[in-house]
Amino acid sequence: MSILEGVEGVLAMFEQGRHEITFSDVIDELDLAKSSASRLLAQMVRYRLLELQPSTRRYRPGALLIRAAQAATQAHPFDEQCREILAALSDSTGFTAYLSMLDGIDTVVLQRLNGSNPVQVLSPPGARRPAFTTAMGRVLLSRLPEPEFSTRYGDADCNLPEAPAGCPATVAELRERVASARRERSAIAVNEGMPGIGAVATTLADPLSGDVRGLCLSFTAMQVSQAQAQALRDTLVRAVAPLGQRIGDPVWLHAADTAPLL
Structure with missing residues (x-):
């Protein structure tokens, strides 16, 4: 799986109506090894596509993604x-x-x-x-x-x-x-x-x-x-x-x- 395929797979999980996802969700639903899922999620957090909640260890849409969606709506x-x-x-x-x-x-x-x-x-x-x-x-x-x-x-x-x-x-x-x-x-x-x-x-x-x-x-x-x-x-x-x-x-x-x- 390429990095873009992984990013698409993670974002599609939010498209289903979820507000948050977990590390286990990504492993199970994208059929990824733990190491691959960890690298993918870390990269998405780094580039502000995801935000990791420290208290729950759950992932939400990141600031860059939210701003892009807002800009699209305003456009x-x-x-x-x-x-x-x-x-x-x-x-x-x-x-x-x-x-x-x-x-x-x-x-x-x-x-x-x-x-x-x-x-x-x-x-x-x-x-x-x-x-x-x-x-x-x-x-x-x-x-x-x-x-x-x-x-x-x-x-x-x-x-x-x-x-x-x-x-x-x-x-x-x-x-x-x-x-x-x-x-x-x-x-x-x-x-x-x-x-x-x-x-x-x-x-x-x-x-x-x-x-x-x-x-x-x-x-x-x-x-x-x-x-x-x-x-x-x-x-x-x-x-x-x-x-x-x-x-x-x-x-x-x-x-x-x-x-x-x-």
Whole structure:
């Protein structure tokens, strides 16, 4: 394993949603000898990619990595515009808000905004979930051209892996859910993938960069009735539509029913 492969492997462990990792984690998950793991981690600490906590002997992302991530966030005003919408919605509803992207067939959390409600649905930045199991994932998949969707999921008759209760079990069923999300420019999922959890989601795309972002409000199923979830979805869509029109996102510019939402 080259040094860069080792660095990638260690950083990918944080991508899974962890805040800290241990020496044993690196040995076990990267299948490294103790001496190799020790050298790798020492080099990453030296160059500020990791920070070693003396009291716990655990490793966290280092200052250089954090500053690079902050700079990347600041360099994308589109993400900041999305964040402003989510912050306002989280403040007004009390629910947890998420900004996410699609990576292959997974969604990845980019930012999380905690609401004021005493019961929160919390997934850290970097957390991944299979896209077919969530409202966020299905509405992000609705942005894919048909050939790209087929490349990622295969034939309609294929079964989806370990489909949780309430989720599509086959690619054909997923296509139907994605088509619905495309028509409605949004999606709702309650007690799907994660029992007791609900979410409403929509998307925005930046025509300049090509970046597509999912915007989501998440709640516990006992907090929100089906009718309330529908109303919450409508609130999210109304909040997103003006920005979509302003930046020239085709989904929001050309949808026949955009005007009544404003």
